Amino acid sequence: MTATGKNLTAYVNGHFLPLEKASVHIEDRGFQFADGVYEVVACIHGHFLDLGPHLNRLDQSCAAIDIVVPCLRTHLEELIRETWQRNPFDDAMIYIQVTRGVAPRAHLAPDTLTPTLIITSRELPRPSDEKLASGASGITLEDFRWKRCDIKSIALLASVMGKQEAHRQHADEAFWVDAEGHVLEGSSTNIFATIDHKLVTHPLDHQVLGGITRSMTIQLAKKAGIEVEERPWMLNEAGLNECMLTSTTNAILPVCHMNDAAVGNGKPGPMAAKLRALVLEAMDALRREPPVRRS
């Protein structure tokens, strides 16, 4: 299976098509208004990591913008599985997008629309060995996004601008801070700090996405006896000696520089190493499960 996009098959509104032939109407409201939501799920040897929580979040995102997922949960799971079977990467990244559907361009949508559903499967990206060894670098930006960051919206212009600014400053990720300087989350990641041996992250509210990796990390940390605090925090807090980002595509990655200054001693720390090992162990457990048929 190539990772280039050649020979890939996509699901679009009831049909599996070669990726280059898969398209949606120019009046799709996703294209016109970013009127839609999405999910990204990791699939390890055909076994999906936390598929239930991802589909629950998809339901929540759809409900928040008054879209009905255009098929039952069981059928959606079958479509996701079949999309992977037609693009059976060992470690895959399943992308699911639901938009309100197609209509002549007007802000107010008719309430008769059939939502658009697309699903793709590509190779799951992972941080390079060099990045894991050095840790990632970040910049902070005052949050200029909207006030419903809890919805996994496809309207990602602010995130794209944040990522571009990070890249321009030779950093890997832009982290949003509120007007008081509390660190919220990254442009496509959540962020934790180690402060006085406790794992600290911003609480779930309208300023952050409830990351599935975030909640997995919290569960694994608690199980390992690590104290977790979900509270607003700042980079200059006394006792802060590690930061780490979480996302489906990164699992857990230490963040060792922020705005060109070292976080702690500027090297990946023990908390990030321990939690990353626990998340990777959960992925490896899926690798050991009975093989899934690939078409």
Ligand SMILES: Cc1ncc(COP(=O)(O)O)c(C=O)c1O
């Ligand atoms: C803004 C934002 N926060 C956090 C995350 C991480 O979420 P997850 O762990 O579910 O991949 C993402 C992922 O796309 C994101 O876009």
